[in-house]
Amino acid sequence: MKDLSLATVKYGVIGCGMMGQEHLRNIALLPNARVAAIYEPSEAMAGAARALAPGAVQADSVDALLARPDIDALLVASPNHLHLSQLEHIAEHRPLPILMEKPLYTAPEDAARVARIAASYPAPIWVAMEYRYMPPVATFLQQVEAATGGVKMLTIREHRFPFLPKVGDWNRFNRNTGGTLVEKCCHFFDLMRLVLKSDPVRIMASAGQEVNHLDERYGEEVPDIWDSAYVIVDFASGARAMLELCMYAEGSRYQEELSAVGPTGKIEALVPGPTRFWPGPVSEAPVPQVIVSPRAPKAPRAVEIPVDPALLDAGDHNGATYYQHVRFLEAVRQGASCEVSLQDGAWAVRMGLAAQLAAQRGAATYFDG
Known part of the structure; x- marks a missing residue:
């Protein structure tokens, strides 16, 4: 596994709508972290994301993003009903550390699928409870x-x-x-x-x-x-x-x-x-x-x-998104446990x-x- 203890952590971002863009603004404020690639099917949202992360490559699919060797961690900020299927896809194809936006799933029958991932996923999965x-x-x-x-x-x-x-x-x-x-x-x-x-x-x-x-x-x-x-x-x-x-x-x-x-x-x-x-x-x-x-x-x-004020300008969650990323990066770099499992x-x-x-x-x- 790549040693990230001192390296710049490079994010791949899946979903760059309103919440995804808040994450992009906050990642830009972090030392030793940057967005390397994004996947966003809406061209309007993708254009806004490119302006916030001008150095990021725009992938044309989740698979194309996961195939990039320069990605160290993932942020998933897609619509709610896509979260679990995308998490399963990542688990099958490239189980990197993930900051997964809430809610984790949307229907009662999905709970067993989450339990299966929890039992076998080899990297940190941090659920984004910003509050x-x-x-x-x-x-x-x-x-x-x-x-x-x-x-x-x-x-x-x-x-x-x-x-x-x-x-x-x-x-x-x-x-x-x-x-x-x-x-x-x-x-x-x-x-x-x-x-x-x-x-x-x-x-x-x-x-x-x-x-x-x-x-x-x-x-x-x-x-x-x-x-x-x-x-x-x-x-x-x-x-x-x-x-x-x-x-x-x-x-x-x-x-x-x-x-x-x-x-x-x-x-x-x-x-x-x-x-x-x-x-x-x-x-x-x-x-x-x-x-x-x-x-x-x-x-x-x-x-x-x-x-x-810089954190207030970066999002709608009273600075929480920035501090959440700081703690998530500690888990990625140091192998610490996820505070929100x-x-x-x-x-x-x-x-x-x-x-x-x-x-x-x-x-x-x-x-x-």
Whole structure:
């Protein structure tokens, strides 16, 4: 195997749409890393990608990209419903280290295919759960145990903008995305397991399409993606978590709000939405905060967690994409374990699918281990 401990890591990128381009901008900021080749079937997206990575070769297929000997690692940022088949193809033909965008899969029957790959893949596969690496969320994760004395209740609220247009409008339909509680919310189910250090046993949900996309038509089809939800999860540890999602609340001061409470106190993380969506001089984007509130003595402490403006300009995830690549490259260069494993990625999807089912049935979904 090639020694990458000191070398420049050369990425091959599969999928250069909106999220793929965010990755390209962040890879350009990394020392000793560059994009060597891209595969993107949309000429409009490929043109944008070439402008962001002018030294990259444009491959005309996934196979052509995998055949290039100068590729050291892969980034897969294609539409959701292509992730698993592309992962299987890579596993069969050239199993390089992979940063695989979420969600890992989109349908319940896909879980066994993921398990087969996990059992035999010889290189790191890191599932891209960017929210872990937002600076205020990372601070929250570092301090959550000390601040709470052990989390008993975890609440995650995301009040944000609607789904953005994508190539071919693929993200308007559950068959492509896995559903809103998979596509959008797998991040939050991942955070729940990470914070609570436990797996779920029961999940309840109420969700639907209330405001967004109701007047959109794509051929004969009407979008079926949801725009709002409440989800409650019971964990094996006895802890509880709740998710509140609203995708017609882009006027909110903070986009994500995390709150964890335990016997000794409470900690919160407040994360603003993408800087590019703030109305400039009319309203300055807020600075992320982490607030620790002990039960005794009652003295809440708020600390601002500013993010490098260059990282804010490079993407919509509060600097997280850059920090995720830094950690992924450590795994590639040093053989370190992946912080977000295939198992983590699979659990996040499993919870999202279970929440979708619970909302559809109007009854709790139970996990069988």
